[in-house]
Amino acid sequence: MIKLENVTKIFPGSKQPAVDRLNLEVPEGEVCVLVGPSGCGKTTTMKMINRLIEPSEGKIYINGTDTATVNPIKLRLDIGYVIQEIGLFPHLTIAENIATVPREKRWPADRIRARVDELLDLVGLDPEIYRNRKPSDLSGGQRQRVGVARAMAADPPILLMDEPFGAVDPITRAHLQNEFIRIQEQMKKTIIFVTHDIDEAIKMGDKIAVMRDGKLIQYDTPDNLLSQPADDFVAALVGRNRSIKRLHLIKVRDVVLNEIPTVKPLDPVDTVKQVFEGSKYRVVMVVNDAHRLMGVIGPEKLKRYGDGVTAGDIMEECQSTIELGATLNDALSVMLNYGERYVAVLGRKKELQGIITLGYLLELVKDDAA
Amino acid sequence: MDFQGFWTFAVNRSEKAWALLGEHAVLVFIAIAIAIILGIIIGILITYSKPASHAALWICQILMTIPSLAMFGLLLPFFGIGFKTGVTTLILYSLLPIVRNTYTGIKEIDPSILEAAQGMGMKESSILFRIKLPLAAPVIMAGVRTATVMIIGIAAIASYIGAGGLGHFIFQGINRWNMNMVLLGAIAVSILAIIVDFLMKKVEHRMVTK
Ligand SMILES: Nc1ncnc2c1ncn2[C@@H]1O[C@H](COP(=O)(O)OP(=O)(O)OP(=O)(O)O)[C@@H](O)[C@H]1O
Ligand SMILES: [Mg+2]
Numbered sequence: 001m002i003k004l005e006n007v008t009k010i011f012p013g014s015k016q017p018a019v020d021r022l023n024l025e026v027p028e029g030e031v032c033v034l035v036g037p038s039g040c041g042k043t044t045t046m047k048m049i050n051r052l053i054e055p056s057e058g059k060i061y062i063n064g065t066d067t068a069t070v071n072p073i074k075l076r077l078d079i080g081y082v083i084q085e086i087g088l089f090p091h092l093t094i095a096e097n098i099a100t101v102p103r104e105k106r107w108p109a110d111r112i113r114a115r116v117d118e119l120l121d122l123v124g125l126d127p128e129i130y131r132n133r134k135p136s137d138l139s140g141g142q143r144q145r146v147g148v149a150r151a152m153a154a155d156p157p158i159l160l161m162d163e164p165f166g167a168v169d170p171i172t173r174a175h176l177q178n179e180f181i182r183i184q185e186q187m188k189k190t191i192i193f194v195t196h197d198i199d200e201a202i203k204m205g206d207k208i209a210v211m212r213d214g215k216l217i218q219y220d221t222p223d224n225l226l227s228q229p230a231d232d233f234v235a236a237l238v239g240r241n242r243s244i245k246r247l248h249l250i251k252v253r254d255v256v257l258n259e260i261p262t263v264k265p266l267d268p269v270d271t272v273k274q275v276f277e278g279s280k281y282r283v284v285m286v287v288n289d290a291h292r293l294m295g296v297i298g299p300e301k302l303k304r305y306g307d308g309v310t311a312g313d314i315m316e317e318c319q320s321t322i323e324l325g326a327t328l329n330d331a332l333s334v335m336l337n338y339g340e341r342y343v344a345v346l347g348r349k350k351e352l353q354g355i356i357t358l359g360y361l362l363e364l365v366k367d368d369a370a
Numbered sequence: 371m372d373f374q375g376f377w378t379f380a381v382n383r384s385e386k387a388w389a390l391l392g393e394h395a396v397l398v399f400i401a402i403a404i405a406i407i408l409g410i411i412i413g414i415l416i417t418y419s420k421p422a423s424h425a426a427l428w429i430c431q432i433l434m435t436i437p438s439l440a441m442f443g444l445l446l447p448f449f450g451i452g453f454k455t456g457v458t459t460l461i462l463y464s465l466l467p468i469v470r471n472t473y474t475g476i477k478e479i480d481p482s483i484l485e486a487a488q489g490m491g492m493k494e495s496s497i498l499f500r501i502k503l504p505l506a507a508p509v510i511m512a513g514v515r516t517a518t519v520m521i522i523g524i525a526a527i528a529s530y531i532g533a534g535g536l537g538h539f540i541f542q543g544i545n546r547w548n549m550n551m552v553l554l555g556a557i558a559v560s561i562l563a564i565i566v567d568f569l570m571k572k573v574e575h576r577m578v579t580k
Contacts, residue, residue, distance in 0.1 A: 052489050076491030087486030091504050101490050151490070 002026040002049065002158065002190060007058035009044050009214075018044045020214035021058070026207075028063075028157075029188040033205035035195055035237070041214040042194040043084055046160045049192065050079045062158065077101060080151035084162040084194070086143050088135040094120070094146050095131045101154040119149040122183060124175075141168040145176065159191045165200070177203055181325060198237055202226070202249040210234050223254055246365060247329040252322055255364060256345045256354040262287045265294055265312030272311050273302055283342055285352055286315045293318055293344055293352045321346050324353055328364070331356050379550040387539070391558055394535035397453070397525050401460030402518050409465050409517075410510065413472025414498065423473060430466035438463070438524050442531045456525065456533025463524055464517035471513025475506025508577040515570040522563040526555065536562075 004024040010017045019041040026032040034042045047053040049060055051072040060067045067075055080101075088097050095116045102112045117127040123145040135143055148164050164180075165173045177200065184191065195201050201208045202222040210217045210225070210233075218230035226246050229235040239245070261279045263272050263286055276284050276299070284302075286294045295315030305314050320340040322331050324347055334343045341358040380387070416423035436444070441459045449455040479502060487497045503510075529537025539555030542548070 047489075050489055052485065073491050073493055076489060079491075081486070081489040083482060083486045083489055085480075085482035085486075087480075087482040089483060089487070089501055089505075092500075100487070100492065104490075104492055104496060 001028050001061075001063055002032075002192065003061040004045075004049075005059045005061070007045070007048060007055045007060060009041070009048060009053060010056045017056075017214050019048070019055075022211075022214070022216050024209055024216060024219060026190055026192060028190050030206040031184060031191040031193055031204055033193045033195060033201040033208045034211060035198055035201040035208060036211035036217075038196070040211045042211060043162055044214075045211075046081075046162055046192060046194060049160060050076050050081055077105060077154065078156050078158065080153075080156040080159040080161075080189075082147050082151045082159070082161040082164045084166065086147045086167070088143055088146060088150070090135050093132050093134060094125075094138070097135065097146060098150045098153050100150060101156075105154055107154075115153060119153060122152075123149045124179060125149075141172045141176070144168060148180075157189060159189050159193075161191065162194045163196065164193070166196075173200075180204065185325065198239065199245070199249065202238075202245070210237060221254070223250055226250075247332060247361075248327055250328045250364070251324070252326045252328065252331055252345055252356060253324040255328065255360075256324070256356060257360065258354040260285060260352075260355045262291075262352065263297075263311045264288070265310060265315070267311045269302065269305050269307070269309045269311065269314065272297055276302055281342065281355060281357065283355075284311075285318070285344060285355070286311050287352050290349075291351045293321065293346060293350060296344070318344050320344060322356075323347075328356075328361060332358075332361060335361075376550050376553060380554050383539075383551075383554060387536075387554060387558060390534070390536045390538050390555075391562065394522070394525055394537075394559070394562065397456055397528060397533060397535050398460065398518065398522050401457045401521055401525075402464055402514065404457070405461045405464035405468055405517060406514055408461065409468025409513070410472050412465070413469045413510075414476065414502075416469070416473055417476045427466075427470060427473070430469050433462050434466050438527050439530070442528065446531060452532045453534065455531055456528035456535075459528065460521040460525055464521055467513040467516040467520070468510070469513075471509050471516075472506065475509030475513075476502050478509070479505050508574055511570070511574045511577055515567060515574060518570060519563050519567045522559060522566060526559050 002025070004022050007019060007022045008017050009019040022045060024032070034045060036042060044053060048055045049067070051067060062075075089100075095113075098116045098119055099112045102115060107115070116131065120127040120130060125142060125145060130138070130142070135146070138146065144164060144167060148161070151159060151161070165176050168176060181204065193204055195204075202225070205222055207219060207221055208225050209219045210230075212233055218225060218234050220228075223246075225234065226238055226249075229238055260281060261275045261284060263275055263284055265286055265288065272284055276297075282299060284297045286297060288294055294312070296318040297311060297315050301314045301316070320334055320338040320342065321344045322334050324345060331343050335341065335358055343356050345353045345356060347353045412426055416426045438459065441462065442455060445455045445458055449458055483501065483505070484497065487501050492500070525533075525535050526537035526540055529535050529541055536555045536558045539551050539558070543551030543553075543555060
């Protein structure tokens, strides 16, 4: 966990604080995105966390320890850092660049080699091709990926990423973002991520910190930021068409309705009927013991069948499904595609996580229409 | 000028010429080796302090303005007649290009590279040896080349205070009004300088393209 307490930075010779009494708490395993206009103090905030810049006032804690009391070298070795300007070492190969921190930590050579290849794979660069190249042989986007790989090399629990996808074209950028979300789902690191781009912030962040002139204006989930912007500045930042943005940017994970009634395949139809009547949804999900979705049963089937039949006999294949990581927009597309008024939300191993209905989706958007 | 006569003279004196060339080269080599070590160390140290860098570069600059003959004279009381005074003088003259190029070579590194290194937790010693010096190497090498070529010339004057080398021909030639002898010494010094310059340029070029 990272905690900033009344952190202020006034650079020598300037009257305005670059960061002004900032309070921020990033829970373990979460992504906090810093957004705000240029010069609002995002980079300064990051650099105070790894002590490249010492705060003028206030305290910064990592897992409860005041960072001012930790040796800066030691502190930084456990904080991955992606610098805004990428900053690859031009005289070293890609592999040597990535190996920087493991080398400082004196890992054995073969472990470093294996780790470098693993990371290149992770960021989508073929190790065979790129391992021995120099940074100057790479495109801007590829360099940024190497920068990210280098920051993650020694598997630090905390990552500070300063506009890691800044210099990339929109298509590559979307690809890197998706990749990043996938990786973060597995790694669960504590991340502070800086961007100018509110869409990126909403997509990547568990929480978003909006800054202006060194001050924290709003610190909230993407959802709340869109539906309840704290002031005109935030409202302008998140922009018009917020309802549509929500569809695009709100993740299914964040709004899924978890409490849905389910039945097992061997349950008799009577049980299914009882469950159906007690449910606010017009569909009953059939799951196995591992909670995997086996099928669905709608009201017409229930009307037609009676005693002696089990849920497994009458269920139909459920095609209208979606993954937790998808967006509401994806969910809507699936519903339209299969002509259903619901979509079943599945986890990584196809286990049932919940449901999103059309009515609920519209409700979510309507909330925001104001 | 009688070319034939000069050539005969040169051939006759070739054995002595090679010996003096050897002395000259040793003098320059020892001086530059020490100057490289000293100059790079000073150049590195002053990157950490602005006042120190101003002071050091200023002192080196002043040293350069002292005429070489005067420098030899000034050092004689400390190191006596001969080799030691010669080497010391040459070291002092070599310092400026090496110190200055080490300093600028390091200072000109893109700050984001150093910030990345620091931000990832590299120790200052790692940053120095793995990042700063390799990146500054071509610039440092250029300084070493400038210094070497320069002191090959200055070393000729060192013969005057008994440090040996090709200057021997030049001073003896002047004393005896033997122009062939002066010419032989001068040409040998020039050729040595040109060859060394060429070779070091090649090394420098390899460093840049690497
Ligand atoms: N080393 C420094 N010395 C003096 N002022 C600085 C220094 N670094 C940053 N500043 C000032 O502090 C303020 C915040 O800068 P910072 O780099 O944190 O902004 P940012 O939010 O990262 O901007 P950007 O989006 O352009 O990267 C700016 O006004 C900047 O000019
Ligand atoms: Mg910045």
